[in-house]
Amino acid sequence: MKAKLCSILLLTLFLVSVFCLSPCIAQEYIAGPWLWMIAPTEPGLGGANSTDVDLLAVASDGEITEIDVATNGAHAGDFIGNYAWTLDELRFNDIENTYNFIGDIDNLTDLFQKLGWADGEVFDHSAYALITLESAHARNGVTMNVGSDDSIKVWLNGEVVHKNPVDRGSGGYQDTFQVNLKQGDNLLLVKVSQAWGNWSMFVGVDADVKAAYKAPLTEMEKITLLLDWFPNVDHAPLYVAQQNKTFAKHGLEVELRWGGDPNAPLKLVAAEKYPFAVSYQQSVTIARASEEELPVKSIGLLVEHPLNTISFLKKSGIKTPADFKGRKIGYTVAPLDVLLFHAIAANAGLTEDEYELINIGTNIMAPLLSGQIDAVIGPFRNYEINMLKLEGAEADFFALEKHGIPDYYELVIITNDTYLEKHPKTAKKLMMAIQEAIQFTKENPDKALQLFFQANPKAPKELEKLAFRDTLDLFATTQVQSKEKWDAFTKFALEKGLISKSVKAEDLFINLLEEKTPTPKDNGK
Incomplete structure (x- = not known):
């Protein structure tokens, strides 16, 4: 009987250790939304080995450091290496367990697959998560609980408050420590370094706080985007980005301007009078091949097939x-x-x-x-x-x-060579906002059309509704422009006498955004 009771006790303790993997604390996990970033380690040096390696500094060539982010935060859409800071919530239920480890919750892999940053398992990367904890009062000695697969490092208001350089699995809280919260906003940065296997993060705080990331306040960068025609539903995603603050989220205050002359926008951008315009693939090709070459270049797409x-x-x-x-x-x-x-x-x-x-x-x-x-x-x-x-x-x-004209991009976003060289980050932010607004438009067409009408209350509603119906499927599905498509039109234009000289594709367009951010790869471990 004693042997049987002993066996039951051992089994119970085993199950507790497996499913909790640490003290089981009844405290709600912080789902966010958090602001996310990932950065690769050297092959074979993930997990505990990379706990104290500043991978943000490595990925940005020293331009951005962990302490910078822990102290000042970051903006959604800003790039570090191949990845952009992105807001999203962390899930804790109904998650596929990559390795079927009992008790593990593979929620970081789940998140990064959703964001398109991972395809299956991930080796040798660190995840960075930012969130703001808003406290109504100053509080000292507040209990914070974390769990991680693998190692973890935590900053609060720019100071390291916890570190555990360990390679382990996790299905919940494992570490407990005390922190001091100031009245108002407290910036929390969590780094979870992954070696191999499942990848997970759990964070909770034993205090009544509001947890949602707040970007640091900065002065908006003001730019003008010239329209190719009077405002219409071809421009709907641009007005969506303006009305629902997508431009602002990326640090931009964008004026959408139509001057009344469809020939003017490209020339004004070429002359550096304005930084950006909506134009046409054919117009860019003709401009670059003209006797007095106009230095304009497509940086992204609005409508990807002919209208x-x-x-x-x-x-x-x-x-x-x-x-x-x-x-x-x-x-x-x-x-x-x-x-x-x-x-x-x-x-x-x-x-x-x-x-x-x-x-x-x-x-x-x-x-x-x-x-x-x-x-x-x-x-x-x-x-x-x-x-x-x-x-x-x-x-x-x-x-x-x-009838003899190759397929082409109907509406492209253009800038001039000099502006792009001096302000590449601004151009990239603009295209990230536009692509985000296009996705919103496709997923929420009724709301997108409503936002367009809010911005253009005098627009003829019956006509615009019909036009929007016929445009929705033609809005860009990617911001990766095809070299083959540009080359085909250039070849046609040269053969038909539309242009007098050939133009290299790299002079006509540049892809500021990738089709899919490079997927973390198996480093052969």
Whole structure:
């Protein structure tokens, strides 16, 4: 009987040690949102070996240190190495256990897979987590509990308050220590260094505090982004970023400006009058290949497939591009629309003296409806085509990419070479905010459209709703521009005489954001 009781007691103690892995303290884990960063160690030197190695300084070439972050915090969107500080909550339930270790909770691996920073298990990396603990009163001797897989180091208000350089598993709290909280905001930085296997973090504090990260207050950087056209739903993600403070989250105060001339934005950016503009892949290619090369470059995407068309009324009798013979054709953007129409007409066997091109400015619909022109190059399939329908006109169009023009990026974000060289971080912050706003727009279309209307209360709601419906799937799914796509249009433009010289892809665009931040790799342990 004693032997049996002894066995039961030993089994009970084993289960307690496995499932708690330390004193089991009934205290709620802090889920956040925390502000996250990860940084690699040297191969084989993760876990306890990297507890006191300043991996932020290593990843940033000394520009940013652990003590800097522990004292001053960080901003979401700021990069260190290949990763950007990112806000998200930490989960503690329903998490796949990579190694099926009994009692372990693999919540850091789970989080970083969600963020796209990991693909399966992670070796030899350290996670950094920032959060603000807001206390209504100053408190001394407050109990803080932490657990970690593997080692852990904790700073509070810039001071190291706990360190445990150990390689271990974790399913909850393991270490207990005392801290002093000041009245107001207390900045907590936690570093969990991973060797191999599961990766987890648990933090709790025995005090009534509000736990959510607050970024340090800094002066917003003011920039202007010129629009290619009057505000419309093609620009919806830009207004989403403005209205829901996504630009501000990345430290930017962005003015969205339309000056009334569709030819002006690219030239103004090239002349360094403004830092950024919405433009077109074709316009960038023509600008860089012009005799007086304009030093503009695409840094990211807004709409990743063509919207541009040649539109006409069905009653015109136009069935193919060859039917443009003897017709009056309107255009809006020179020289782009003129060059593209010539190429399409030539592809249909027409010569330039067999049709007449007329500059109609920004007033696209009236000349078409009045019969002043027979067709117009420049209307967007999502916008002016719906406008014609609302006017009761039966219209049709030719998609440029189906009549001799290669697939291209419709709307790109451009800057000039000098500005990009001097302000690469600003450009990267802008594109991070835009990509975040595009994702929000795709995931929350009704809310995104509502934000657009808040910013543009005089916009024609019926038209914009139809246009937004036809645009949603064309907003950029990535900020990684394709060299093949740029090269294909450059080759076409050179062959068709749209440009007189070839242009290298690296002069036309740069990818400031990666498709997927490099995944932590198995270091062969």
